[in-house]
Amino acid sequence: xxxxxxxxxxxxxxxxxxxxxxxxxxxxxxxxxxxxxxxxxxxxxxxxxxxxxxxxxxxxxxxxxxxxxxxxxxxxxxxxxxxxxxxxxxxxxxxxxxxxxxxxxxxxxxxxxxxxxxxxxxxxxxxxxxxxxxxxxxxxxxxxxxxxxxxxxxxxxxxxxxxxxxxxxxxxxxxxxxxxxxxxxxxxxxxxxxxxxxxxxxxxxxxxxxxxxxxxxxxxxxxxxxxxxxxxxxxxxxxxxxxxxxxxxxxxxxxxxxxxxxxxxxxxxxxxxxxxxxxxxxxxxxxxxxxxxxxxxxxxxxxxxxxxxxxx
Amino acid sequence: xxxxxxxxxxxxxxxxxxxxxxxxxxxxxxxxxxxxxxxxxxxxxxxxxxxxxxxxxxxxxxxxxxxxxxxxxxxxxxxxxxxxxxxxxxxxxxxxxxxxxxxxxxxxxxxxxxxxxxxxxxxxxxxxxxxxxxxxxxxxxxxxxxxxxxxxxxxxxxxxxxxxxxxxxxxxxxxxxxxxxxxxxxxxxxxxxxxxxxxxxxxxxxxxxxxxxxxxxxxxxxxxxxxxxxxxxxxxxxxxxxxxxxxxxxxxxxxxxxxxxxxxxxxxxxxxxxxxxxxxxxxxxxxxxxxxxxxxxxxxxxxxxxxxxxxxxxxxxxxxxxxxxxxxxxxxxxxxxxxxxxxxxxxxxxxxxxxxxxxxxxxxxxxxxxxxxxxxxxxxxxxxxxxxxxxxxxxxxxxxxxxxxxxxxxxx
Numbered sequence: 001x002x003x004x005x006x007x008x009x010x011x012x013x014x015x016x017x018x019x020x021x022x023x024x025x026x027x028x029x030x031x032x033x034x035x036x037x038x039x040x041x042x043x044x045x046x047x048x049x050x051x052x053x054x055x056x057x058x059x060x061x062x063x064x065x066x067x068x069x070x071x072x073x074x075x076x077x078x079x080x081x082x083x084x085x086x087x088x089x090x091x092x093x094x095x096x097x098x099x100x101x102x103x104x105x106x107x108x109x110x111x112x113x114x115x116x117x118x119x120x121x122x123x124x125x126x127x128x129x130x131x132x133x134x135x136x137x138x139x140x141x142x143x144x145x146x147x148x149x150x151x152x153x154x155x156x157x158x159x160x161x162x163x164x165x166x167x168x169x170x171x172x173x174x175x176x177x178x179x180x181x182x183x184x185x186x187x188x189x190x191x192x193x194x195x196x197x198x199x200x201x202x203x204x205x206x207x208x209x210x211x212x213x214x215x216x217x218x219x220x221x222x223x224x225x226x227x228x229x230x231x232x233x234x235x236x237x238x239x240x241x242x243x244x245x246x247x248x249x250x251x252x253x254x255x256x257x258x259x260x261x262x263x264x265x266x267x268x269x270x271x272x273x274x275x276x277x278x279x280x281x282x283x284x285x286x287x288x289x290x291x292x293x294x295x296x297x298x299x300x301x302x303x304x305x306x307x308x309x310x311x312x
Numbered sequence: 313x314x315x316x317x318x319x320x321x322x323x324x325x326x327x328x329x330x331x332x333x334x335x336x337x338x339x340x341x342x343x344x345x346x347x348x349x350x351x352x353x354x355x356x357x358x359x360x361x362x363x364x365x366x367x368x369x370x371x372x373x374x375x376x377x378x379x380x381x382x383x384x385x386x387x388x389x390x391x392x393x394x395x396x397x398x399x400x401x402x403x404x405x406x407x408x409x410x411x412x413x414x415x416x417x418x419x420x421x422x423x424x425x426x427x428x429x430x431x432x433x434x435x436x437x438x439x440x441x442x443x444x445x446x447x448x449x450x451x452x453x454x455x456x457x458x459x460x461x462x463x464x465x466x467x468x469x470x471x472x473x474x475x476x477x478x479x480x481x482x483x484x485x486x487x488x489x490x491x492x493x494x495x496x497x498x499x500x501x502x503x504x505x506x507x508x509x510x511x512x513x514x515x516x517x518x519x520x521x522x523x524x525x526x527x528x529x530x531x532x533x534x535x536x537x538x539x540x541x542x543x544x545x546x547x548x549x550x551x552x553x554x555x556x557x558x559x560x561x562x563x564x565x566x567x568x569x570x571x572x573x574x575x576x577x578x579x580x581x582x583x584x585x586x587x588x589x590x591x592x593x594x595x596x597x598x599x600x601x602x603x604x605x606x607x608x609x610x611x612x613x614x615x616x617x618x619x620x621x622x623x624x625x626x627x628x629x630x631x632x633x634x635x636x637x638x639x640x641x642x643x644x645x646x647x648x649x650x651x652x653x654x655x656x657x658x659x660x661x662x663x664x665x666x667x668x669x670x671x672x673x674x675x676x677x678x679x680x681x682x683x684x685x686x687x688x689x690x691x692x693x694x695x696x697x698x699x700x701x702x703x704x705x706x707x708x709x710x711x712x713x714x715x716x717x718x719x720x721x722x723x724x
Contacts, residue, residue: 003534010528011531214551252534
């Protein structure tokens with residue numbers, strides 16, 4: 001019981017962080033049709049900006065300023081890079097974002113070095129929020145949850161309850177009509193791209209000190225973010241939310257399972273030959289690949305994802 | 313690729329210009345991760361070697377009047393990249409290499425060095441291993457061209473299990489490790505030796521996680537908790553250890569941790585007050601082992617490299633032993649150096665380090681210590697400025713950690 005509850009809490013915390021990361025990616029995709037390979041790089045930038053700011057004025061200003069800075073960087077990249085690349089079609093765009101990811105990593109290497117920086121949780125958030133059964137739940141995890149849920153609510157309100165949100169939604173499906181009505185669609189795109197990257201930046205601000213801030217952090221989450229987006233359905237914010245929580249929970253619970261591959265196959269009546277390396281693997285060891293297996297399964301059986309709107 | 317080519321051309325050109333007599337120093341290639349998830353470990357090691365070479369060798373006359381120098385080669389922690397870096401080092405004229413991080417990389421390097429030496433008997437290369445502790449490297453895979461300056465896992469587990477044997481509080485042990493040679497060996501020897509010495513101890517869980525990839529250990533900690541373990545055994549190092557203990561601290565796990573590497577590289581910082589009385593380590597040295605010269609060396613090092621703390625006494629041992637072997641042999645030819653290193657007995661600050669001839673495994677005193685509040689007396693120095701340091705619980709003499717070897721060495 002204790003294990004289930006604690007794992008659920010861990011899974012949800014991790015899932016919410018994943019959601020923060022993937023929401024920007026899916027938003028950008030649904031608006032602009034761009035698969036942003038450099039999305040995780042903005043997550044890393046968020047963490048490094050926040051670290052830099054925290055060394056000068058502390059954590060709290062960074063929480064606000066770092067995502068804004070990342071958003072500005074993102075908007076500038078859209079305005080002066082992506083928009084040009086866009087003229088040459090989707091392949092050019094993809095390659096552009098792909099290259100951008102490497103560029104950001106190298107820049108981070110140059111500025112902050114190869115070694116992880118000492119970006120710490122602020123003292124006031126370092127402690128125990130509550131003790132459940134016998135396990136402590138840290139304040140910082142609660143804080144991460146709060147920020148992600150707050151962001152989800154704010155994003156939802158922005159998209160459905162405000163004028164700019166309505167225009168964004170309209171531009172999503174009928175960009176020509178929106179343009180004909182006198183709105184500056186390219187600028188809306190720039191805002192969306194900036195906003196999406198700012199969300200990734202925010203995830204970096206709170207993920208960087210919860211885990212570790214190092215030049216490899218973008219690569220570490222880069223692929224899992226795509227899994228979330230594909231499983232949730234490209235372009236669906238709701239889908240990304242469900243998929244994030246699902247993957248968060250799969251990863252935490254699978255670590256806890258000690259049964260082996262042989263046992264799993266035995267459940268469905270298949271006896272594996274004994275002694276093979278694969279058969280002896282436990283689910284715990286497979287935990288890191290399970291999300292990818294889920295992605296492959298989704299792509300085969302339901303290519304549009306859990307809640308995706310687009311078939312292709 | 314192009315870069316490499318240019319490098320090689322430039323090197324060839326410079327060699328031609330200076331006419332080959334340019335290398336008035338003894339150069340050792342340091343092949344270890346200088347980028348990637350273990351960059352901090354590799355970086356601290358390189359600084360340790362440079363400082364040790366400068367203070368302990370070069371300022372004391374060097375090696376037959378020549379300077380000892382270490383140059384970093386980034387293998388990114390990968391076995392494949394290790395071979396490429398070895399090639400690059402050889403091309404640049406290096407005849408000595410050292411590597412410590414990752415038994416996977418060490419296996420790869422020992423193979424590559426053996427192969428190179430078989431094909432180029434006139435240009436042999438010697439491998440000094442300062443930290444890769446997989447016992448097979450000095451048993452089944454032992455090589456004349458490999459010397460290990462750290463105690464291997466079998467020796468470390470012998471010492472730890474002897475200690476556990478007497479501690480009746482230990483009932484349930486959970487083993488967690490990185491999923492590669494080293495993690496597997498730690499798990500294997502923990503189980504084997506505890507089964508022999510304490511039949512009543514139950515192994516309640518055993519987990520291997522991908523190395524350098526897990527950023528949130530909370531699920532593993534939940535599992536350890538659920539298993540009811542009172543003791544956790546881990547061979548984790550670098551961020552894999554600091555993130556593990558950080559997650560344990562966050563969840564309020566009460567179990568004690570037996571570790572190899574909790575003494576440095578960010579782990580004490582991650583532990584803070586929560587590690588007090590709960591985290592133990594087995595090392596060849598820690599700040600509160602009384603010594604004559606190392607105390608000053610440590611203080612100077614910590615002042616010179618803010619943010620990095622002196623951690624590897626074995627690096628100092630290695631540098632001095634290599635220098636001594638070269639001076640005795642009056643040669644910097646790898647084969648002559650290897651022959652002089654064999655059976656070398658070196659007096660360091662904590663006792664004698666003996667390089668056993670039969671398997672090229674160093675024997676040295678070891679210490680089991682526990683993370684304790686600094687009190688100015690037995691715990692004179694704290695670790696990484698945390699206010700907590702290491703207190704010796706058991707000193708293991710050189711003889712007590714010696715294990716037999718199955719090495720059948722092919723000698724040139």
